[in-house]
Each structure stands twice: as structure tokens, then as C-alpha cells.
Amino acid sequence: MTVHIRMDDRVEADRLEDMAQGVVGKPLDRPDGARKASGTAAYAMDSLPDGACFGVLARATIAAGRLEGVDAAAVEALPGVRAVIVDERMLRNPAQGMAGKAPVQDPHEIAYFGQPVALVVAESFEQARHGAIALVLRLEARAGAVVGPDDAGVEIETPEKKQQSSGDLDAAMREAVFGVDQTYTTPVHASAAMEPHASIAQWDEDRLTLRGSYQMLRFNRAELADALGIDEKNVRILAPFVGGGFGSKLGIAPEAVAAAIAAQRLGVPVAVPMSRQQVFEGVMRRSETTQRIRLAAGADGRLTGIGHEALVSNLPGEKFSEPVTQATPFLYRGENRVIGHRIARVNRTCAGSVRAPGEAVGVTMLEIAMDELAAAAGIDPVELRLRNIPDEDPTQQIPFSSHKLAEALRSGADRFGWDRRRTEPGQVRDGEWLVGMGMASAVRVNMLVEAKARVSLSSDGHALVETDMTDIGTGTYAILTQIAAEMLGLPMDRVETRLGDTDLPPGSGSGGSFGAASNGTAVFMACEEIRRMICERFGCEAHDLTLKDGRAIAGNRSVPLAEILGGEDLVAEGHAEPGDAEDKVRQATYGSYFAEVGVNAVTGETRVRRMLGVFAAGRILNAKTARSQCLGGMTFGIGMALTEEIFHDPRDGHIVNRDFAEYHLPVNADVPQIDVVLLEERDAWANPLQAKGIGELGICGAAAAVVNAIHNATGVRVRDLPATLDKVLEGLERQGG
Amino acid sequence: MRTDLTVNGQSRTIEADPRTTLLDALRHHLKLTGTKKGCDHGQCGACTVIAGGRRINSCLSLACMHDGDEVVTIEGLGTPETLSALQEAFVRHDGFQCGFCTPGQICSATAMLEELQAGWPSHVTADVASAPALTVEEVSERMSGNLCRCSAYPNIVDAIMEIAGRGRA
Numbered sequence: 080m081t082v083h084i085r086m087d088d089r090v091e092a093d094r095l096e097d098m099a100q101g102v103v104g105k106p107l108d109r110p111d112g113a114r115k116a117s118g119t120a121a122y123a124m125d126s127l128p129d130g131a132c133f134g135v136l137a138r139a140t141i142a143a144g145r146l147e148g149v150d151a152a153a154v155e156a157l158p159g160v161r162a163v164i165v166d167e168r169m170l171r172n173p174a175q176g177m178a179g180k181a182p183v184q185d186p187h188e189i190a191y192f193g194q195p196v197a198l199v200v201a202e203s204f205e206q207a208r209h210g211a212i213a214l215v216l217r218l219e220a221r222a223g224a225v226v227g228p229d230d231a232g233v234e235i236e237t238p239e240k241k242q243q244s245s246g247d248l249d250a251a252m253r254e255a256v257f258g259v260d261q262t263y264t265t266p267v268h269a270s271a272a273m274e275p276h277a278s279i280a281q282w283d284e285d286r287l288t289l290r291g292s293y294q295m296l297r298f299n300r301a302e303l304a305d306a307l308g309i310d311e312k313n314v315r316i317l318a319p320f321v322g323g324g325f326g327s328k329l330g331i332a333p334e335a336v337a338a339a340i341a342a343q344r345l346g347v348p349v350a351v352p353m354s355r356q357q358v359f360e361g362v363m364r365r366s367e368t369t370q371r372i373r374l375a376a377g378a379d380g381r382l383t384g385i386g387h388e389a390l391v392s393n394l395p396g397e398k399f400s401e402p403v404t405q406a407t408p409f410l411y412r413g414e415n416r417v418i419g420h421r422i423a424r425v426n427r428t429c430a431g432s433v434r435a436p437g438e439a440v441g442v443t444m445l446e447i448a449m450d451e452l453a454a455a456a457g458i459d460p461v462e463l464r465l466r467n468i469p470d471e472d473p474t475q476q477i478p479f480s481s482h483k484l485a486e487a488l489r490s491g492a493d494r495f496g497w498d499r500r501r502t503e504p505g506q507v508r509d510g511e512w513l514v515g516m517g518m519a520s521a522v523r524v525n526m527l528v529e530a531k532a533r534v535s536l537s538s539d540g541h542a543l544v545e546t547d548m549t550d551i552g553t554g555t556y557a558i559l560t561q562i563a564a565e566m567l568g569l570p571m572d573r574v575e576t577r578l579g580d581t582d583l584p585p586g587s588g589s590g591g592s593f594g595a596a597s598n599g600t601a602v603f604m605a606c607e608e609i610r611r612m613i614c615e616r617f618g619c620e621a622h623d624l625t626l627k628d629g630r631a632i633a634g635n636r637s638v639p640l641a642e643i644l645g646g647e648d649l650v651a652e653g654h655a656e657p658g659d660a661e662d663k664v665r666q667a668t669y670g671s672y673f674a675e676v677g678v679n680a681v682t683g684e685t686r687v688r689r690m691l692g693v694f695a696a697g698r699i700l701n702a703k704t705a706r707s708q709c710l711g712g713m714t715f716g717i718g719m720a721l722t723e724e725i726f727h728d729p730r731d732g733h734i735v736n737r738d739f740a741e742y743h744l745p746v747n748a749d750v751p752q753i754d755v756v757l758l759e760e761r762d763a764w765a766n767p768l769q770a771k772g773i774g775e776l777g778i779c780g781a782a783a784a785v786v787n788a789i790h791n792a793t794g795v796r797v798r799d800l801p802a803t804l805d806k807v808l809e810g811l812e813r814q815g816g
Numbered sequence: 817m818r819t820d821l822t823v824n825g826q827s828r829t830i831e832a833d834p835r836t837t838l839l840d841a842l843r844h845h846l847k848l849t850g851t852k853k854g855c856d857h858g859q860c861g862a863c864t865v866i867a868g869g870r871r872i873n874s875c876l877s878l879a880c881m882h883d884g885d886e887v888v889t890i891e892g893l894g895t896p897e898t899l900s901a902l903q904e905a906f907v908r909h910d911g912f913q914c915g916f917c918t919p920g921q922i923c924s925a926t927a928m929l930e931e932l933q934a935g936w937p938s939h940v941t942a943d944v945a946s947a948p949a950l951t952v953e954e955v956s957e958r959m960s961g962n963l964c965r966c967s968a969y970p971n972i973v974d975a976i977m978e979i980a981g982r983g984r985a
């Protein structure tokens with residue numbers, strides 16, 4: 080039996096509050112923790128079937144053109160090589176998130192340097208790798224490929240739907256007492272999940288089983304089936320453990336389709352692991368952005384106008400474009416507004432979602448601009464933000480579902496010791512180090528996505544939660560287990576959660592921070608139905624039933640669940656869907672970041688000394704895993720602020736730094752013992768759990784706190800991220816150092 | 817070609833292509849898939865194992881170079897039912913999210929604590945002549961060869977500090 084909820088209105092009751100088990104929200108260890116710590120959690124490449132062959136992809140080395148052919152015979156003659164495959168169904172790039180259908184196919188048409196165009200299959204990995212290196216591709220380069228957003232002849236689209244304006248920003252800028260009009264840039268970023276993409280394909284007659292590293296299995300199944308031209312029913316995807324995603328594994332990627340084609344042709348299982356370099360080149364990048372930001376304010380710092388115009392890029396024909404300005408329409412007040420969005424069409428690695436598409440770079444730069452405004456107006460940066468919190472969504476003129484920015488700002492300032500910050504930059508010195516503090520607001524839109532989950536309560540009082548939802552490190556195993564344990568009154572070890580298998584009810588998938596709320600709601604609904612069935616059998620009203628430690632309690636009766644069930648299993652499916660609530664209120668999560676940095680006056684090197692994040696995301700389902708998500712997001716912010724930058728060769732667009740030696744993720748020593756504070760909040764508009772997403776909130780402005788701290792330490796304002804040593808040094812020298 | 821070695825206390829024989837790395841030999845030939853491949857280039861530490869008592873990147877080493885060696889992998893440190901104290905501390909402190917870098921982190925930390933105990937200095941040791949102290953700064957410096965994109969770094973440091981403080985890994 081399926082019970083359904085559509086979020087059209089706020090929920091009446093906070094049902095979880097009525098429950099008795101007391102596990103939701105607690106900082107419990109992950110149920111999957113022991114497997115991860117012992118190396119027994121099975122990721123995509125960890126379940127290699129006997130007799131499997133290995134496939135290694137070969138890539139195009141031109142920016143655009145055609146693959147005329149490959150010299151297959153020479154490679155097929157190498158020891159162990161079983162096939163060289165070039166197939167029209169192979170993917171140009173991964174599907175975009177939630178596409179549900181195949182992306183552009185056919186390896187003969189080349190759109191970027193690094194595009195996978197052929198697969199060499201051999202008995203061993205070593206043989207396949209050698210074959211792929213040895214394979215000679217006959218490539219026909221097309222003249223006039225455009226590889227950079229600023230190149231001559233670049234085609235720029237200005238989609239009408241993505242432009243907005245209200246009032247008269249130009250006039251507001253003219254009349255402003257204080258104003259900012261600056262252009263900021265962010266470079267290309269990589270998700271760089273630690274597990275590289277990999278797929279193992281195995282056919283059983285016309286049924287395909289694919290073990291892969293994917294975030295959104297119900298969509299991935301449809302995408303894979305569509306790419307292969309087969310019925311979805313004949314595809315099963317398994318991804319019980321996923322070694323990180325951060326957006327890079329939202330859509331089916333080239334290795335999955337290539338593995339499926341090869342396995343079918345050879346009649347054996349085929350594993351196709353992508354190398355780290357191939358992941359950099361052939362998976363999604365976050366587009367570089369150029370952002371013109373205008374802020375107009377009165378003498379009191381209150382904003383009268385905001386302009387945020389972005390230029391991003393992507394391959395020709397790709398629908399996704401980095402939604403840089405997503406939070407700008409509702410973060411701060413101001414009657415006069417301009418939102419602009421342009422897309423340059425370039426022959427570069429496909430652009431797609433990387434953790435918090437939009438806000439990660441958009442809010443960050445807006446928060447640097449706010450720091451500039453604070454400095455210009457002589458107003459404390461925290462105070463400036465407090466003064467500009469709007470009473471309702473100023474663009475759509477609808478109320479906020481809940482709003483904790485002010486509390487996050489005040490509480491953060493308090494805990495961090497913000498009052499010790501010197502307003503004048505460059506005032507604090509510690510030996511060679513200039514020390515400063517910076518802050519920024521955090522904001523991320525909140526979403527709900529359709530999800531289903533099945534819950535079974537067995538007659539012996541154990542529960543099983545099942546959905547094809549994934550746990551990509553996000554804590555899904557923990558929180559779904561907690562929700563079911565809470566609702567059914569069971570200790571944690573009597574609830575098992577199974578994920579990552581498309582044979583199970585389709586969940587939302589992991590993405591956009593909506594996983595916990597969407598799938599959690601589906602589990603909650605299924606449990607509500609089971610509670611109803613228990614009431615029926617127990618003969619009590621829903622509000623009289625207490626479930627705790629495997630017992631049902633009503634009035635003065637307390638009976639073990641097993642007794643009530645009498646040998647029967649209870650099964651229910653929950654189904655959550657978004658509804659009109661999305662249009663009635665503005666839903667978002669908020670927070671604040673505070674950072675203290677030391678900038679070396681001699682070398683220009685920046686070290687983050689302290690960092691704090693204060694976040695509100697509705698009900699926190701597991702305080703331990705939620706905190707970890709925030710640590711991860713803020714560390715992405717440190718990387719964005721200081722080191723992360725992909726370089727494309729201006730001649731052919733190839734990614735120059737396609738490995739971890741040259742693309743600099745923060746390492747342990749770059750990250751201080753970050754503090755995270757989670758505020759109490761309930762959002763009745765979000766879902767019956769009153770919980771919102773938290774996986775991305777930690778990155779949505781974090782880098783600005785670091786960059787603003789660099790300014791406070793040195794007086795140097797970096798507007799082109801990352802704030803590498805050369806830029807800081809140049810600024811220091813310009814100041815007359 | 818044939819390589820005889822001891823893995824987690826057991827004698828094992830690998831018959832493999834000479835190009836096979838120790839990492840791929842463990843994963844593909846011995847089915848010890850706890851050791852992970854994050855880059856295959858010695859840049860991430862996911863493949864860290866303990867060979868001859870020292871932590872190494874197993875992707876940077878050919879299997880055939882380990883004839884006669886003793887290798888310890890994550891499987892040799894503990895099972896889900898019998899976790900080592902350090903593995904338990906990783907669970908308690910949430911020293912991971914996705915868990916992919918975790919076997920490498922734990923192998924690395926296990927050997928790192930012995931290096932620290934043996935008095936090896938690091939980049940942040942102020943006086944290289946005296947025994948390095950167990951500090952957050954030392955631990956975080958010494959663990960910087962193990963990338964974690966989920967960024968459990970603060971929790972990894974907490975887990976290691978707790979166990980090192982107790983004097984047993």
C-alpha cells in the first residue's frame with residue numbers, strides 16, 4: 080500500500096516531536112561506519128566478477144572535429160586484447176543531473192579535447208591500458224573551434240528567461256551614497272570525488288546489471304537504457320557505496336555505456352575504470368564565471384539596488400548553465416534589481432553541477448562585494464548584512480518559510496570573537512604574518528524531489544527500509560535508519576537500510592541537498608502507514624499510540640510488537656512529491672561563516688587559522704553527519720578561496736592540470752579544526768520532517784569569509800579567485816611594501 | 817611473473833604481468849579490495865598500505881618489487897566485528913563521509929603514529945633534534961599525504977589524537 084504526500088501547504092503537526100524512541104537528531108555513529116573503516120564497504124570496482132575483462136577508454140586530442148577511424152587491427156593483435164570498440168552509442172559527455180535520457184552520443188563527432196572516443200578491452204587491466212595508449216586515432220580537426228569564453232568569435236547566448244530586472248538600477252547607482260561596481264571572476268573547478276568513475280557491466284541474456292559510482296539511480300537507469308536503446312526494465316544499477324560525488328556522478332557517464340556495449344559484444348563482464356586524468360577531462364567541470372556585481376546603498380548601508388550579471392560557459396547544445404545568481408533575488412533587500420545570465424559556447428569539457436551549483440560561486444562573490452560595501456560605508460560587515468535582511472522575498476514578494484540568517488550572524492559573531500576584529504586592515508601582525516578576520520553569509524535554496532521508499536516491519540520486530548537512493552558520504556544510511564527507528568519505536572540495531580539498487584523503490588537520488596528531506600519524507604510516510612496498521616491491530620487511536628523499544632503502548636497497555644503482529648509482516652510504501660508550497664513561500668537554508676587567516680608578508684601565502692560556520696537547515700536529522708557535511712562544504716570553500724583552479728590550454732582547450740599534483744585540493748594541514756554550530760529550526764513548509772538540506776550550505780559563501788579575511792589582514796582585495804600568492808604579493812607591493 | 821609475499825600474516829603468491837602495481841595485485845589478484853585507487857599516481861594516498869613496517873603508496877610500487885616482503889592492508893588491521901582502536905575512533909569521530917579514502921587514512925595513521933613515536937621529525941617540528949610532540953599540527957601535517965575530498969580532516973585528526981593520547985593504535 081502506498082501512502083502519498085504532496086507538499087502543497089505547511090504541515091500541521093511536528094510528528095517527530097511526538098515520538099518516543101529519541102534517536103532522530105542525535106549524533107549517532109553511521110551504521111555503515113564499521114564497513115567503511117574496515118575496507119569492506121564495496122564501491123564500484125570492488126565486486127569484480129570472475130572472468131571479467133577490463134576496458135580502458137581512449138580520448139580525442141583535438142578541440143573539435145571528427146574521428147575518421149582507429150587503427151584497431153594493430154591493437155587487437157596485442158597480447159590479451161579482446162576488442163577495440165568504437166560505437167555510435169558511446170557518450171560525448173555525462174548526462175546532466177536528472178536528465179533521464181541519454182546525452183549527446185556518437186564518438187565520431189568530437190566537441191572537446193579529452194572526449195572518450197574508443198574503448199580497448201583486454202583480459203587484464205595492464206593489457207587494456209597499454210592498448211588504449213597504443214591505439215592510433217585518425218582525427219580530423221575542425222578549424223575555428225572556440226575554446227575560451229573570451230576568445231574571438233565566441234558565440235554568446237543571452238536566454239530571455241534568465242534575465243530579470245525591476246525598478247531602475249542605474250538610477251539607484253547614481254543616487255547611492257555608497258556603491259560597489261566591480262567585476263569578479265572564478266575559475267573552472269572540479270568535483271574531484273576521491274572515487275574515480277568506474278562501471279562493471281554484466282549481461283544475463285537481455286538484462287544488464289551495472290555496478291557503478293552514481294548519485295541518482297532512477298535517472299541513471301533511464302539514461303543508460305536510452306543510450307543503449309533498450310527497455311529500462313532490463314537495466315539494473317547497483318551502487319550501495321559511492322566514493323563521493325559532489326555533482327560529478329549525477330548523470331550516466333561515458334564509462335558506463337562503453338562497459339555495457341563491450342560486455343554485450345564479448346559476452347563477458349567488463350569493468351571500465353576511468354583514470355583520474357580521464358575524470359578531470361571527461362566528467363563535469365564547474366564553469367568559470369565572470370560576475371559584474373553592483374550594489375547601491377544609502378548612508379545607513381541599506382541596499383536600494385543589486386545587480387548581478389554573470390557570464391558562464393558550456394559545450395554547444397548543453398542545457399545546463401551554472402546558475403550563478405540563484406540566491407541573489409532573495410538574499411538581501413533593495414527595490415532596484417538586475418539579474419543577467421549569458422552563456423558562452425565553447426569546446427571544453429562539459430560544464431555541469433559541482434557542489435551547490437550557483438550559490439557556491441555566486442554567493443561567494445556577492446559576499447565579497449558586500450565586504451567591499453561594508454568597507455566603503457564604514458559599517459561593520461555583520462551589521463551591514465543584518466540591516467539588509469528582507470522581510471519577504473523581495474523579488475517574488477512571497478513570505479519566507481523560515482529565516483535564520485540574523486540569528487546565524489549574531490551567534491557566529493559572538494562565538495568567534497568578532498568584536499576583536501580591527502576594522503582598519505593590516506593592523507595585526509604576528510611575526511611574518513599579517514592576521515585578519517573575515518565573514519560572509521551562507522544561503523542555499525531548498526528543494527524537495529519526488530521519492531519513494533518501502534518500509535517493512537517483520538513479525539519479529541525488525542524493520543527494513545528500502546529505496547534506490549544512494550549514500551555518497553552524506554549519511555543516508557544513518558538518517559533513514561534513524562527516521563524509521565524513531566517512527567516505529569525500535570532501537571537502531573533493529574532497523575536495516577538498503578540503498579543503491581534500482582530494483583528497490585525509486586528515491587530522489589543524491590543531489591541538490593534534497594536527498595535527506597525527500598527520501599526521509601518517503602520513509603516517514605511509509606512508517607505512518609505502518610503505525611496506522613498497528614493501531615488497527617492494537618485497537619487504539621493514532622494519537623494514543625506510543626512505540627518504544629519494540630513495544631506498543633496505549634493507555635495502560637504495553638505489548639511487544641511481535642505479539643501485535645502475530646506472525647504477520649507489515650509493509651508500506653511512502654511517496655513524497657513537491658507541490659504548491661514551492662510557489663507560496665521562499666524556502667532556503669541560511670548560515671554564516673567566520674574565518675581568521677594569517678597572510679605571510681614575505682611570500683603572500685595564506686593560512687586559515689580558525690574557521691566557524693553557523694547553519695540552520697530545519698530539523699537536523701543526525702547532528703554528527705550533518706556537521707561532517709558542513710566541514711566538507713567549508714573545506715571546499717577553503718580550496719576555492721586559495722588553491723583550486725583548472726587551467727585550459729588556450730590553443731586547444733585541453734585541461735593542463737588534470738591530476739591531484741596540479742589541481743590543488745586542500746590537504747589536512749590546510750584545514751584548521753573547523754567549528755560548526757547547528758541552530759535549532761523547524762520548517763513546516765519543507766516537509767513533515769521539517770528538515771531541510773545541508774549538504775551544500777557549507778560551501779555557499781565560505782570562500783568569501785577567507786578572501787574577506789585576507790583583506791582585513793592585508794588591505795589587499797582579491798577579485799579573481801583563487802587568492803594565490805602572486806595575487807596577494809602583487810597587492811602588497813602595490814600598497815607600497 | 818611470480819611474486820611470493822606475506823599479506824596480513826598469510827603467505828601469498830601472485831602470478832602477474834610485471835607491469836602490475838602492488839595496488840592492482842592486491843585488488844585484482846588477491847581480491848583484497850579494501851585498498852583503494854584514487855589516482856594511480858601517488859597523489860592521493862587512497863592506496864596506502866604498510867610494507868615492511870612503513871606506509872607506502874601501493875600504486876607507485878610494482879608487485880614484483882615486493883618479493884619476500886611483509887605487507888599489511890586495511891583488512892589486516894581489523895574486520896567490522898573486530899575493529900582496531902583507531903578504526904573504532906574513526907567511526908566514533910566520523911573520520912569519513914564517503915569512506916573511500918578511509919582505508920588509506922587508517923593505514924597511513926597507523927604507521928604515522930609509529931614514526932612519531934620513533935621520533936621522526938616533520939616539516940612542522942620546531943626542533944628536529946628533540947622528540948616531536950603529539951600535537952594537532954604534527955598530526956595534520958603528517959596526514960597530509962592522504963587526501964579526503966569529503967574533508968573529514970578535523971575528525972580524522974580528532975580520532976588520531978584520541979588514540980595516540982591513549983598510547984595505542
Ligand code: FES
Pocket residue numbers: 852853854855856857858859860861862863864873874875876
Ligand atoms: S592511488 Fe595511490 S596515491 Fe592515489
Ligand code: FES
Pocket residue numbers: 273322323552911912913914915916917918963964965966967968
Ligand atoms: S571520506 Fe570521502 S574522500 Fe575521505
